[in-house]
Amino acid sequence: MSTLCYVNGEILSTSKGGIGISDLALQRGYGVFDYARTYNRKLFHFDDNLHRLRLSASKLHLKLPIPDIEITAVAEQLIRESTLNTPSIRLILTGGYSASPFFKDPNFIIIAEELPTYPASVYSLGVKLIKVEYQRELPHVKSINYMNSIRLEPLRREKNAFDILYYSENGVTECPRSNFFIFQGDRLVTPSSHVLHGITREIILKLASDHFPIEVRKIDPGELSTIDEAFITSTSKGIIPVTTIDAHKVGTGLVGDRTRILMRLLNEYTENY
Ligand SMILES: Cc1ncc(COP(=O)(O)O)c(C=O)c1O
Structure with missing residues (x-):
């Protein structure tokens, strides 16, 4: 199974995707995310995920670097090009690189992954x-x-x-x-x-x-x-x-x-x- 992710504008294999060790998410646990699923390979209520992600980000004073329409296009591309049975999309916005609690440029990651199933x-x-x-x-x-x-x-x-x-x-x-x-x-x-x-x-x-x-x-x-x-x-x-x-x-x-x-x-x- 090949899966893809997006990291700050670049689309690459999930196994190659990553961010540096000085990110505030790793250093201090500062970041937000959202998680969307698909039905019949179509994103489900994705606008609601984007709305909630923007709300979460604003409460942490983080700014999403690209508009919703672009996020949706990237998510759809990752779904199309990943070989997943039931794709889901994880959107992660971190505090970005900073040696102190002050931050300016968040890292933005979008991952296509298999939806978990339950017995x-x-x-x-x-x-x-x-x-x-x-x-x-x-x-x-x-x-x-x-x-x-x-x-x-x-x-x-x-x-x-x-x-x-x-x-x-x-x-x-x-x-x-x-x-x-x-x-x-x-x-x-x-x-x-x-x-x-x-x-x-x-x-x-x-x-x-x-x-x-x-x-x-x-x-x-x-x-x-x-x-x-x-x-x-x-x-x-x-x-x-x-x-x-x-x-x-x-x-x-x-x-x-x-x-x-x-x-x-x-x-x-x-x-x-
Ligand atoms: C704390 C918490 N409550 C509720 C939910 C359920 O939310 P949703 O229906 O949007 O998946 C989640 C989802 O991960 C959660 O993390």
Whole structure:
């Protein structure tokens, strides 16, 4: 499989692409990114990724060096010319080269890579989450810093969990790379604040609005013992049902009917995209 990337204006083989060791991303963890997928080799909601990348960049005072139309053209070229089964696109904007915390010219990288897949059983049987107290810094920013979730990997594996569910004084918020939803009866609830505004989250809220009453509000951790269904969403995962949180079953412990309805709606939406 041959994959390509773009580094500051140049397109080259991913194995040859790189930036120098004095970049602030490496030196101080300063940078943002975004991640888009394709369906049928067509970029999916890419404008939303570009919008979020610009928002993340502006919060870190970084400036994207090329306009959206050019980024899209490069992404499409990388998809066309890479031999990937299901291409996805990673956009990375770093602090750039600097020996001090002051920066001026970011490095901008676009990578075409294979979309990760998950076993069919996670969709048919659901998964387990474990709660960990943590609040992401600058939650609207898709920063390159996933230190906490990577640090928690051994714990996740030890507890046989699919993912971590963050909570804090701000309520139950999200997983390290996914948004979180619950059903209380027919009511679909997702946290209003202190989360990344996931692109899949927005799509689900729109698709669900014709079928279920929706509440976007703080979710108290205490509520989790009374919920009927739960699921997580992300670009690569779509909707993954959650059937266990810590040692407790969610509802009956089986994938819920309402979650299945949303999985079907999302499938239909992406097939017709
Ligand atoms: C912290 C966090 N929340 C939620 C999401 C899901 O966002 P999206 O649906 O745009 O993939 C991600 C994606 O990586 C994330 O990093």
